[in-house]
Amino acid sequence: MAAAPPAGAGSQRPPEADLAYHGWAAMTGGRMEVTLTPGNHGPSPVPEAAVRLRWSEPLAGRQSLPPGCVRTAERELVCRTGQLAADAVGERIAVAVRLADRPSEVRLLVDTVWGGGTVDRNRGNDRQQVLVLDTGDPYSF
Template structure:
């Protein structure tokens, strides 16, 4: 059977309309409100390959310690630990202050002053059992003699591990200028 050009266009338009209706009603291979229509699997195939997901180690970093403010001096004593289940090669703890530090500060070798209100310290390796924590002690000089200072402690970098319990490594402590130790 030979179709004229006009007849071929009508047949083509009808087929396109039917495909559009089918796609709308069936959702490109899925019936609306029904289970997906199974697609044929090539002979010898074992089915779809699951998406690749790399295994990410899990650690539980914690930071605890105390802060003390006296005159222009601010002391921060900190213990960073890992409660597992995986060992941690390294991490960075961030300390932010509500009052600016004066000029350059003397810091332990593993710490640096990022800006006037932030200090970063690397912890080094932390074993999963929490037995080999990293202690950091800072004695900082503040600009002026504030009545109080707020210190925020958190993990700036954790080596790419998953930490499902970030509450024990994020703290905010208010230290009035009493010279007393305020624990976090």
């Protein structure tokens, strides 16, 4: 017979945070630049999080990525956000990648892949999608 858990065990909820990403993306001749700023609407701070950038077209084989970013799949990168205080914005993340081809348009998906142990009940503002045309113009998300 197993012992009963102590009173109140298992009832502790994980901290809650509301992550969001805002930024822009631009593409010219198969080269794409993405700049985003992570934010946390709280109520709890986030010790560390990771944001995923996923393209509808494959990336070129070799990439020069900024510190804190790693390629995780043919069309995907994951970048660290660093600590995010409650009701604050984090450090800007800027990534430039080369695509395998020179498409006229690319869909970019941005979402949280890891929230540092926090629960985010409002997933609508940390999942962004933007269609980027090969014009050199910035498209906001």
